Amino acid sequence: MIQEENFEHILAKKYMRTELLPHAFCSGCGIGIIERMILMAFEELGEEEWKRTAFVSGIGCSGWTPLYFRSDVAHTLHGRALPFAIGLKLAKPELNVIVVMGDGDSMAIGGNHLIHAARRNIGLTAIIVTNMVYSLTGGQMAPTTPEGAITQTTPYGNIEPNFDLIELMKAAGATYLARWTTYHVIQAKNSIKKAVKHKGFSVVEIISQCPTFMGRYVLNKSDPRDIMQWFKENSIPVSVAATKSPEELKGKIIVGEFLHKPEVMEYTERLKLLKERVGRR
């Protein structure tokens, strides 16, 4: 029998800084499940890939996600995780650079960096943790908050329509797009695996629960089990959603793999070609 006093899961023992555990997230937070998705993906990709991987993260609860990994991590400014990651990728094109950002980090303050990274099609993997409010600072309205939700800064209901990240990224020119919730662990793991192997700019949006603020303000239920049940009942796969009318899809989460274009040329390859063309001989 194994002692339960200081027990840790085998994935945590292999890939995480166990002296920092238990981590700082609230009870039932979805970021722990997202950490598990990333680690499971790398368990299948192998140790070689893990050694060639560097993580970059911004500010917010989601910015703490890679800090628990035994890997190279840069914890950067608010909204500026992508510029740091682009610099890292340009300096060492052979690295897998994974950027973990929250919705405020990527869509609100860092929105411009996101669309221009997608336009350049640079080989980063952006894992975007969406929880529909600014949770670190106490539940203020975010660009992803659904219309009508009561938050701390919108006490009479949100009057703004919310962002659809997938449509935005499609228009900006990203070449791999997927969206899952924390309920779909295996599917999200497969998507992350594909995104790491994919050469261009890939975005995996994961809708995560925040029982403390998103549960309280947006969904009116603060038990993580209830929020998981809500994800289970309200998510629709892309193929099924294509057959339904917009009225039926209101308030639902469309999940699945939206786009995969491996043939578009990546930015560092273009840069290499340019160097060959105009470089000194």
Add this chain to the structure above:
Amino acid sequence: MSAARVRQIAVSDKLCKACYLCIWACPWGVLEIKEERNWRGIKKPYAARIEQCRACKLCELYCPDFAIQVIVDEEEERKILEVEESYERKWFDRLKKRDEIISKGVWWL
């Protein structure tokens, strides 16, 4: 339908934060909440009906804190102890080496 023989469902005292997502995820009703609190003041779940466990490992999948693991047989138990030896030891040796270098007065490492 007969269930698989499961040796142990280990729930960590150190890591469990009592969100009970494992109980929500379990389709067979294996886990239940313990009455007494542990040293961190948490009523952690325990395997009340371990003979019902089919080792589907959904509780592991949905645990955000890496606190629960289904240990099917001795083979798996051996693997866990092996990982502890090889990975943990290596990491702590590296930390120790770094501390030694810092104590010599090299501040940038």
